[in-house]
Amino acid sequence: MASASPPRDLLHFTQPADHVPLRLHVDFAQARDDFYEWECRQRMRAREERHRRKLEEDRLRPPSPPAIMHYSEHEAALLAEKLKDDSKFSEAVTVLLSWIERGEVSRRSANQFYSMVQSANSHVRRLMNEKATHEQEMEEAKENFKNALTGILTQFEQIVAVFNASTRQKAWDHFSKAQRKNIDIWRKHSEELRNAQSEQLMGIRREEEMEMSDDESCDSPPKKMRVDESALAAQAYALKEENDSLRWQLDAYRNEVELLKQEKEQLFRTEENLTKDQQLQFLQQTMQGMQQQLLTIQEELNNKKSELEQAKEEQSHTQALLKVLQEQLKGTKELAETNGHSHEDTNCEKQMRSGIWKHFGTVRVCLSTALLPLQTVPLIELT
Known part of the structure; x- marks a missing residue:
């Protein structure tokens, strides 16, 4: 070049x-x-x-967000299917949020939006399960870290033991001055690291002991009582869910009644071939049917509320009776110990326990009888 x-x-x-x-x-x-x-x-x-x-x-540069489609009944049906899919839930809930913020909710589309919101609410249980899984993984990781730290501390102890054995006179005299200096420095450094690891491990163990002491400080009832109370709580929760579902159905029927009222106003304008008497008769029959359905649902709702209150009263009565029986059993034991009648004490204790379990059986029968109508109540559909 x-x-x-x-x-x-x-x-x-x-x-x-x-x-x-x-x-x-x-x-x-x-x-x-x-x-x-x-x-x-x-x-x-x-x-x-x-x-x-x-x-x-x-x-x-981050990618630009996709454009959100406009609301229509077809798009709403597709979005409802996406909300049920876990992989497409984030994208679908963003579209649902934008539609609600735009003001797409109306009286005619309220039921459809309500079903989509209900589908979004169904993912709460999945998220809680994922959280529980991650918490379990975190606990396992903590346990693995503690085990690894224990192994490291054991090796530090072995290394310090080697240094301590080297500083004894039997082996220490054979090393030179420079070698002794290096061994002493290494020993001090290893002891410092060993102490730091030991403090960290003791801190982890103290935290675990504090958590265990907090758990043990709570007065826990006997195992059988816990099982019975959990069963009662589960049944009460089932009654509450059934009550909420009936209330939601009642709201849906009210919305349908409002829609029918709007259709009633439109019928007066559009259907000119029908006479006014026929239209009024048709709408009156429809309203009567809806009123009967609403009355039926209201009666079922009141019955479920009364059954729920009765179950709660029965539970409180059972707990009070159990405490009284336990106090009587304790007094009987003390009396038997003072009199020396151990055989009679055993028979009395058996009778008291059989009485307790008979009463719990009666409570279970009552609760199962109260829950039986919930399983047989048919869903009322508006035709």
Whole structure:
């Protein structure tokens, strides 16, 4: 290349007269071709650098969010299916939120939006299960970390034992002064690390002991009582859920009644072939049917509320009776110990326990009888 060649210099040697020093004259010529080629290469590198930076910025720029479609009954049906899918839930709930914020909810679309909100609520249980799984994994990770820390501490103890054995006179006399100095430094460093690891492990164990003491400080009832109370609580929760579902059905029927009222107003305008008497008769029959259904649902709701209150009263009565029986049993034991009648105490205790379990059987029969109508109540559909 031209740039690699030496500059084209004009050398002029002048031979002066005798006894005069030699004079060298250099004339530098400017290489314009080389300078132009160097500028072209610099511009090309600048263009490549700008192109590379643009590609890097495009790659790191976050993608723009997808456009949200407009509300329609068809799109709402598709969105309801997406809300039931775990993989598409995040995208679907974003669309649902934008529709609600836009004000797409109306009297006609209220039931459809309510079903979509209910589908979104059904994912709460899945999220709680995922949280429980992650908490279990965290507990397992803590346990693995504690085991690994215990193994590390054991190895530190072995290393410190080696250093302590090396400092005994039997082996210490054979080492040189420099070797003794290094061994002493290593021993102190290992002991410091061992103490730090031991403190960390003891802190973890203290936290676990505090958690266990907090759990044990709570007065827990006997195992059988816990099982019975949990069963009663589960049945009460089932009654509460049934009550909520009936209330939601009642709200849905009320919305349908409102829709029918609107259709009633439209029928007066659109159906000109029908007479006013026929229209009124048809609407009156429809309203009577809806009123009967609403009355039936209201009666079922009141019955479920009364059954729930009765179950709660029965539970409180059972707990009070159990406490009284326990106090009587304790007094009987003390009386039997003072009189020395151990055989009679055993028979009395058996009778008291059989009485307790008979009463619990009566409570279970009552609760199962109260829950039996919930399983046989048919769903009323508006035709």
